[in-house]
Amino acid sequence: MKSITKNEIKVFPPLTEDIVTKDNWFTSKKNLQRYCHSGELSPGRIIWRGNQKPTQLSYAKDQLNLEKINNKNGESVLADLERTDTDAFLVMHKGKVLYENYFNGYKSYQLHAMNSATKSFVGLIVSLLADEGLLDKNKKSSFYIPELDGTGLGDGTVQQLLDMQVPVRYLEADPPLGIGRRTPIFMATGSIPKPDNYDGPENLYEFILSSKKDKIPGTAFYYESGQTEALGWIIKRLTGKNLAELIQEIIWSKLGAEENALMQLDLIGTDIASGGMRATLRDLARFGEMMLNDGYYNGQQIIPEHIIREIKKGGNRKYLAESNHSHLSGFSYHNQWWVSHDQFGGYSARGKFDQRIYIAPKADTVIVKLSSYLSPSSIETSAFQAIIEYLEKK
Template identity: 35%
Template sequence: MTQTTLPPRPAPKTARQLGIMQGFPPPPEKRPTLENWDLPPFNRWSFQNVRSLIPTVDVFRGFGPETRLDEAPEPLDDLPVPLDTGKVPLSRVLADTYTDGFLVMHRGRVVFERYFNGMAPETLHLSQSVAKSVTGLLAGVIHGEGRLDLFAPLAEIIPELDGCGYGSATLDHVLDMRSGVRFTEDYNTPGSDMTRIDVASGWRPHGPGEAPTTIRDVIQTLPQIRPHGGDFDYRSIETDLVAWALERATGEALAPLLSDRIWQRIGPARDACFTVDTAGTALADGGFNATLRDYARIGLLVRDRGRAGGAQVVPDGWIDQMRTGDPSVFGEPWSLTMPKGAYRRFWWIRDVSRGDICAVGVFGQLIYVDPESDLVVAKLSTWPDFLMPELTRDTFRAIDAIRTAVTEGA
């Protein structure tokens, strides 16, 4: 592909340039509300300031030292990335994909790290469905302790599920999102199950006259509409179901459980946090917030087959499961951006033959791990829409170009 000169195009405006939350006080029309905080343009500010908008619970980092990340910077800003429009410098791809933070590690060293849109190394950023993959790692830890039976009916773990669609499903089903339960994953659509969860979790206001609900109230209303164990079908609620099972199995809430079993053990820079509903339930399917480098540390944990700080944190067999999926049950629309992909244990497998995996969240959140080339990439973004397949493809093309550059130059 030859170099193409693209016509000048302004980069997406930052939250400051848009005037969001600027001034003392900011004007009313520039303040995010529960109706619009995660939508453009307000998400450019709110994804870095979730704790100013929604109740949260800390995931304590502990009192141990921060794990050092060695650095070996490489000049990748001008790296040509082959896109449909021609070869484009990496710096422009990052701008055009609404990047807030981007970090690349090769062979365990930071080779490239950039911040945009007012984000800084200490900033906590909402990860959306990257939270699912973090919860999946925790499920591996608790299963490794012998506390979870992956094949028992969920009603045996959570009796409240008896009579709803999930009562006869198993953790094995829901960890791979292959239950037979109805859940409409229609973002911001009135009446959809996803919008019901947004309301129950405190991400959207209750409608006039509506009785307050919680995340687990919604779970118990969902019916079974097909046999369990069928094709993959993305349902955010299944992560919240696993989190409920983890809490019942251990007698601990999700946030301190994650702190004790994983977060303190990877040496993060800061406490993380989850958003919580009115019952104090953490939103496991999308409410996790952390710094860019701490997301990269999660990637390193996966790269190292669950080891951190000289100890086995997540069982290595669980990491192996995450990298091994069944592409025959993985179809459109997900295969449009991952044509060789699969889904396992709340992680996306980009290429089943390679075993490279990702944690992916709407609006452009990503942790990418490729053990074969010893590459970890973390990207935090604020896209102007929930799902933008073209920006996903451009991001993966950038990662492929980076892989080639750092491995050939090593």
């Protein structure tokens, strides 16, 4: 029998300062890490991995030494990962894992918050529905959700929602933790406490319906979560299924994932399409490898190749350059994916606190980073580029 070791909690019941709640998860690096590592603060819906055996990841004999690879600032990639509060990091090149490591007490089998990287899964589901003729991306969202008629989000087409080109505004709120200032989505999802005298939306549907038109749809890039939530509503209206169920049927159960994933819910049980998914590092690497292989993985075509090709084309770079995401120089946003237009043909799913699934087709590389970075820099890190350039030289 394996010997029993002491738990990380030194006192039971735990001390008040050791308990992470909706009132304090965003107040310190330690609490944020616990929030990212655990989905216990909110209700969730399981995304089942299916009953098949996990696909085996192949590990290269010679693993990368990230202490010896420097970014453009002369900092080692390992130091970069530690400085940016990385919880887990994996590099796959030519189908083999060259590096896999875990930090800050995070375990390989734990689900990690993906936050806005969830949006990229929504983009795939919407594209599949369009591919099957269930929706027309050129129709307004209010065509599918009549309740949206007269709202800011109802004015945009499905494609404009996919590309974050429906500029809207919401009731301004000043939440106690500071996160989500100027938009009530975090209160609507029940993720944080409501400020005093709050009179805003109490769930995601109310949040979507509260949107007001700011600019003409299709004339600017405006990244915000309501557009993805509107897509989530359209998905459910057309299929009668929850987003988690569709991700399970179409993607997760076909990957040969090791673990179930999870979708967090708002207070009335609605899937948080804009940022509710949680998964493990290895399973996200499997997903990234599927995207790298143009939708083919585990012996089957999971996503049609032309849907992946369309993502890689990217969107309107001028609009993004004129937005508050102008620090992502050269980027565009298309079908809920960030497209970097770099020399590696890179595109990525990205989420708050520095979650990233980066796919570099021209370098045959997938890099996954899961983090609890409270204050990410507005400057794009060069760690990923340093790794790929190192591999290219070899």
